[in-house]
Amino acid sequence: MSIISIENMRYTWPKTDSPGLDISGLSVGQGETVFLRGASGSGKSTLLGLFAGTLTVQSGTLKVLGTELASLSPRERDSFRANHIGIVFQQFNLIPFLTVAGNLRLAGSFSRGSRQDFREKSEVLLQALNLDLGLLQRRADTLSVGQQQRVAIARALINDPELLLADEPTSALDADTRDSFMRLLMSIRDVSDCTMIFASHDRSLMKYFDTEIELSEFNRAQKGKASRV
Amino acid sequence: MFEVALSSLWSRRGSVMLTVASLTISMVIVIGVEHIRAQAKSSFVRTISDVDLLVGARTSQINLLLYSVFRIGNATNNIRWESYEEIATRPEVSWSIPLSLGDSHQGYRVLGTNSQYFEHFRYSDSQELRFSEGRPFSDVLHAVLGSEVANSLGYELGKEIVLSHGIGNTSFVNHENLPFTVSGILAPTGTPVDRTIHVSLQGIEAIHLGWQNGAQVATLGIEKEDPRLVDLQPTQITAVLLGLETPMAVFGLQRAINNYPREPLTAILPAVALGELWQIIGTLEGLLNIISILVLIASLLGLSTMLLSSLRERSRELALYRAIGARPLFILLIIELEALSLTLISVCMSYFVVTAGLALTQSWLSENFAIVIEVWPTTSNIWLYMGGAIAASAALSLIPAGIAYSRSLGYVLRSA
Incomplete structure (x- = not known):
């Protein structure tokens, strides 16, 4: 089963005429790790937003986990996102005034997963990410950036999502922490076996992934613009 | 959340x-x-209760209420004792309390009255006056203190006090020849009663015996042992509280008093006057x-x-x-x-x-x-x-x- 399938999808930003994204076909299979490459401003975040259901396509089909997101109500999309999709951002992944435990609990509270094994699950995740369990009671904004990004992975995976979206999660990290971050991310993904789409402009990270998507090659809107210039 | x-x-x-x-x-x-x-x-509202009519010299009902119940301001005029007796003995009147104001002690008003006061005066929801110490006055020169007077001046039973003429805080004219003895202290009521010194009407008459036109004529002053103290008769009072046999009689009696032929009088319903006063506030x-x-x-x-x-x-x-x-x-x-x-x-x-x-x-x-x-x-x-x-x-x-x-x-x- 393909986790993501796109057919003749168009997305136009509000208050603009020309489509920002226009993709004729794209498919991501179960368990794949995809490196979504593109320069900044090329529409990577927009595409991830469409996958996550915070944006909806205007025409064509976009199916995530076999579900046509545009056909869901806004409320169903929010709950779909909470239950099936984990997201890691470049920065500001955690609510700064909550503890690490509080952040994980909050993410858990939006999904319909059971609360019982929650504590155990967060501890397993933190350990897998080489994080001290003492951090659970620390406020998120007292953590180093590297720690925050690793907690963000735990937060993204706490509801056992089928799809993990990462949007430039390493760009705030220095070279050393970036490599250890990538290794941890890939190993924990191997364990949880979710499908991952990792957006970045950094080609050096490509070696970690099965598949590479160069966004500008798929996006007809972008191509047209390039040829006009 | x-x-x-x-x-x-x-x-x-x-x-x-x-x-x-x-x-x-x-x-x-x-x-x-x-x-x-x-x-x-x-x-x-609880300063006075169960009083059917309040009678004073002709004045506005708020003024009468202020000076007789709240002890604020002065009476414009007095009621002659004969008028009081005539009203008090009318058949529809169940009880009457004469009030005589005009003197003070250390800024506290002195109220001349009789034993009816301790029997019939009610405040709040028909609460009776209670004594925390002592008993009502039984002698011409006895005084009963409101709780606040006793508290703030530190007076106890048996204390001798000198009343002042007029109602200023620092009156220069004192009735020094006739000191009063504290015979009782009332329990707190939360009404102007607490700030009042109660004496008998005869006591008020006594201290004014040697006085003419509001000034002391020294030679006429009397001493404690003066035989004239024994059967003093008040000549005038300031106001009267009336309780009636039946509430139905209130309006008839009010009209009768307002049209009293021998002197101009005003009779008011305290609750109505209280309401009117509160509307202003x-x-x-x-x-x-x-x-x-x-x-x-x-x-x-x-x-x-x-x-x-x-x-x-x-x-x-x-x-x-x-x-x-x-x-x-x-x-x-x-x-x-x-x-x-x-x-x-x-x-x-x-x-x-x-x-x-x-x-x-x-x-x-x-x-x-x-x-x-x-x-x-x-x-x-x-x-x-x-x-x-x-x-x-x-x-x-x-x-x-x-x-x-x-x-x-x-x-x-x-x-x-």
Whole structure:
């Protein structure tokens, strides 16, 4: 089963005429790790937003986990996102005034997963990410950036999502922490076996992934613009 | 969710505490004004009870009420003793209390009356006067003190006191030749009775025996052993409280007294006069209520402003909630919850500030203004105001909450 399938999808930003994204076909299979490459401003975040259901396509089909997101109500999309999709951002992944435990609990509270094994699950995740369990009671904004990004992975995976979206999660990290971050991310993904789409402009990270998507090659809107210039 | 709202507030405790302080102060004003108003009113209304008619020389009913019941101001004229006797013996009259005012002691009014006073005078809800010590006067030169007089001057039974002519605090003309002995002290009533020194009508006559036209003629003064003290007859009094056999007779007797042929008299229904007097004060009270409510609205708007201006710095936080699966309604509720918790904290704090403040000033208020105030505000109006404040804060914070809600609808998958 393909986790993501796109057919003749168009997305136009509000208050603009020309489509920002226009993709004729794209498919991501179960368990794949995809490196979504593109320069900044090329529409990577927009595409991830469409996958996550915070944006909806205007025409064509976009199916995530076999579900046509545009056909869901806004409320169903929010709950779909909470239950099936984990997201890691470049920065500001955690609510700064909550503890690490509080952040994980909050993410858990939006999904319909059971609360019982929650504590155990967060501890397993933190350990897998080489994080001290003492951090659970620390406020998120007292953590180093590297720690925050690793907690963000735990937060993204706490509801056992089928799809993990990462949007430039390493760009705030220095070279050393970036490599250890990538290794941890890939190993924990191997364990949880979710499908991952990792957006970045950094080609050096490509070696970690099965598949590479160069966004500008798929996006007809972008191509047209390039040829006009 | 509560965890999120409370931690979020705690992380912005600087501006949050200022907002709470402003809300608390305005709620203190609202609760304080309402409570003191209600207490003053009840304290006011309970000064006199069970009296069917109040009779004095011809004057306005408010003036008569003020000088005879509240001991404020002076009588314009007196009632002749013969008129009093004639009214008091009318068949529809059940009991009568003569009142004679005009002297003072250390700024406290002296009231000349008779034993009927201790038997029939009622205050609050038909409460009788009770003695905390001693008994009613049995001698011409006995005095019964109100509780506050005894307390603040430190007088005890057996103490000899000298009355002053007139009602000034520092009268220069004292009735030094005839000191009175304290025979009893009344229990506190929360009415002007507490600030009154009661003596017999004969006592009042006695100290004025040697006086003519309000000045002492030295040679005429009498001493304690003077035989004339024995059968003194009052010649005039200031006012009369009447209790009737049947309430039906009130209007007939009132008309009869108002048309009394031998001297101009006024008879009033105390409850009606109290109501009229309170209406005058009531205008001010309404104004105070309006001002306090405006102050409250101003600080509630301040709360909304605080929340609204925090939205800018919180845009990433709010976007993140959405990214991890929160509905826009969650965003709205978070902001509302924050506003409500702040208001709730302020309302509770203000209630205790008012209570503590009243507990501290209670004795001072009763000594200086004779307002007996209960420490715990419990009138239904106060609960109404507290509930109203919470409801109003919920309504007003819909502005920032609604803005946050509509913004969060359009959040892209971005945290930056």
